[in-house]
Structure formats: structure tokens, C-alpha cells
Amino acid sequence: MMHRILVAGLWTLLSGGFAWAAGYDLLMSREERLCRQVGEALIPLSDGSVGFRPDDERIRPLAWQPVQLGGDAPKTTRCSELQQALVDLNNDGRQDLVIRTRFCMKGKPSDSLYLFPEDSPVLQQATWQDLTPLHATPDKFERTGGTYLLQVGEAGGASAVLRTLFAIESFVMDGRAYVSLTSPPYIYVVIASYQGGDSFRDLCYLRRQPSPIR
Incomplete structure (x- = not known):
């Protein structure tokens, strides 16, 4: 296995990938310890997306909590779901109110993230019929219908892209918060740190190994 180190060791490309029993190859690592541990903890979920092993401490x-909004709530939550959590997502020493929405595009769910100060009144201002206060923040990940380009080219020079529908999780490791991004068919997983606005710093790229032919 060949390791190629660029930018004084901050950017590591593993040309053959690094494989774990969980079935993911590491394509890019800016923080090797983080990426290795995440790769060991990733598991495929029943809906095809990815999560983390519950026994990995x-x-x-x-711990997402449901959001209660004013107005007439949808009868089902599969395509209309809001969740909230308090976490220092940008790792600046202050708690953030993070809201994750899940709405459908052509019948399939897609996630977005919105960030506010911990004491923001946004959830009192928004209603199911008017989510303008939520969308007004500049601090968000809102890509449904769009793309998220990975900076590592695949074989033949083509770039890997997350597109259209997004599954977003956030987690804390060693006291720091991170975000995981993936999209159908859930082959690629991005681990990133949130930088403010709509900016993320990609730290790890992982690729699901193909299922063995039986």
C-alpha cells in the first residue's frame, strides 16, 4: 500500500485505500487518527445510508430532539421532520443551536443543517407554514438538488460527487464536533469540520467497498 503525503503531511492520499472490516476504504485523510477511528466505527444502516456502531465509545x-413548531404540522414525518441539538459545531467554545431538517424531493428524503446562537428565538418565530426565519441564516448546509464535490479524483481522473439528496449526521470525538455527509447510493462518506457560513473543511473521504459477487 502506497501513501503519498502532500502539504507537509497534512494531506494524505492512500492510492490503494485503507480497508476496515466495516467495509470502507479511506481515500483521503487530513487527520489520520480521526479518519481511522471513524472508518472503524462506520456501519451501513437499513435504509442504505451510514451510521456509527453503537458500541464504539x-x-x-x-442526540437529536424533535422540534415543536407552531401552525398545522404535517400528518407524517417521513418527508417533513425538524430536529434540534445543542453542540459547539464550529468548535469555537460556544454552544450552537443546530437544526436538522428532512424534506423530500420526488418522494425521497434529504437533510439540511441550520445553525443559530444557543439562545436564538428562531423556533418561536418559525411555523410549519413559514420557515423563512430558519432559511434566513447564512450559517447552513442546504444542498438538496445540488452537488458537493469531493477534491480527490477517482480512477481515470473523474471526480467523486455527492449530489441531489443528502444524509447528514454530526458527532463529537475527543471534545470536537464533526459532520458526516453522504448521498445515494451512499458509496462516499465525507467527514468534515464546520467553518462557518456554508463552508466545511473536508478531513476524511471514505468509500464503501463493493459487495462481493455471490
């Missing part, structure tokens, strides 16, 4: 996924 190194990684603490956020």
Missing part, C-alpha cells in the same frame, strides 16, 4: 453522535 470513541464517537458520540448527537
